[in-house]
């Protein structure tokens with residue numbers, strides 16, 4: 153979501169400033185370039201040094217420092233950003249923002265900024281409920297500035313109320329949908345995308361199962377990438393990895409459950425991406441009680457339904473299907489065979505025989521096989537980046 157984005161982080165003087173340290177680290181981890189400006193009051197709560205060290209850049213605290221004679225710092229700061237986040241937003245700076253007051257670095261740069269602005273107010277409940285604050289919030293919302301609702305709960309004043317700085321997961325979810333809504337062109341708008349992720353578990357008894365090394369990282373990255381391109385995303389996953397609340401999550405365990413979830417939704421989906429590692433076999437019988445230790449044990453397996461193949465044969469002309477092939481040898485040959493046999497539009501093949509790519513790691517190197525063109529090698533990179541490439545391929549294909 154934030155990979156490569158230039159984020160101007162404005163910090164104003166509330167008790168929640170310490171929580172912004174962690175928020176900034178998350179923004180940086182997700183690939184954003186972050187620069188910080190703080191009000192004089194904010195510096196009373198956490199030293200600018202903390203933000204300087206973590207962002208690896210100077211922190212702007214005064215409008216008149218003007219270290220670089222070739223630029224006006226607060227205007228340069230405002231112009232540089234793709235996204236402005238104000239966290240926490242005090243009642244005071246909120247009022248300045250609503251009324252066009254520019255009397256310090258933060259309020260001046262915010263007045264000059266033309267990029268999307270996302271704000272996270274946090275304050276005492278009575279300050280928040282004050283009609284002046286509420287009027288200012290309404291005014292900002294009318295100007296397309298995003299104003300989060302604070303959380304309810306225990307306040308620094310020692311009593312419960314509305315005004316707390318929100319939990320980080322809610323901030324990130326709302327930030328994601330805010331960024332998506334601001335995107336000028338959403339190529340997958342009104343498209344319904346069904347994605348599977350993770351390795352299925354085939355139960356032997358209540359405590360034992362057969363599974364594989366798939367972590368679900370690729371499928372979850374695909375879900376986020378499809379969502380950011382405007383799609384309505386349903387993720388059928390056997391992985392415990394988190395996913396943003398903007399994506400409909402269906403948790404499943406076995407191949408049979410995954411089949412049911414996919415099959416019942418496939419006809420109403422425009423795009424199916426089968427990134428899950430679905431077990432080909434499951435035990436013939438599953439014991440309802442834990443099986444006792446024996447000298448020898450023989451398990452017999454039955455073949456599971458081939459979800460990709462069945463959906464491929466059910467596919468209507470306006471639907472697009474992407475499958476994944478994880479192989480240790482003869483990758484090209486198996487991937488081409490899979491493309492034809494499963495009637496898929498694209499097979500994303502990867503070599504799981506190497507330690508630095510494939511299952512359970514953050515990176516992958518894949519080859520795209522399609523009936524449309526020659527195989528296309530996507531060199532080793534983060535799964536999030538591969539997910540974007542897959543979604544871009546789909547966008548070109550459906551257009």
Ligand SMILES: Cc1cc2nc3c(=O)[nH]c(=O)nc-3n(C[C@H](O)[C@H](O)[C@H](O)COP(=O)(O)O)c2cc1C
Nearest residue numbers: 164165166167191193194242243244245274275276
């Ligand atoms: C201990 C303490 C905690 C404060 N917490 C908040 C707060 O959470 N939210 C808020 O709007 N103001 C809070 N204030 C008041 C602001 O710091 C004050 O209004 C200040 O002028 C804000 O300046 P700024 O908007 O330039 O950062 C707090 C003040 C103190 C002394």
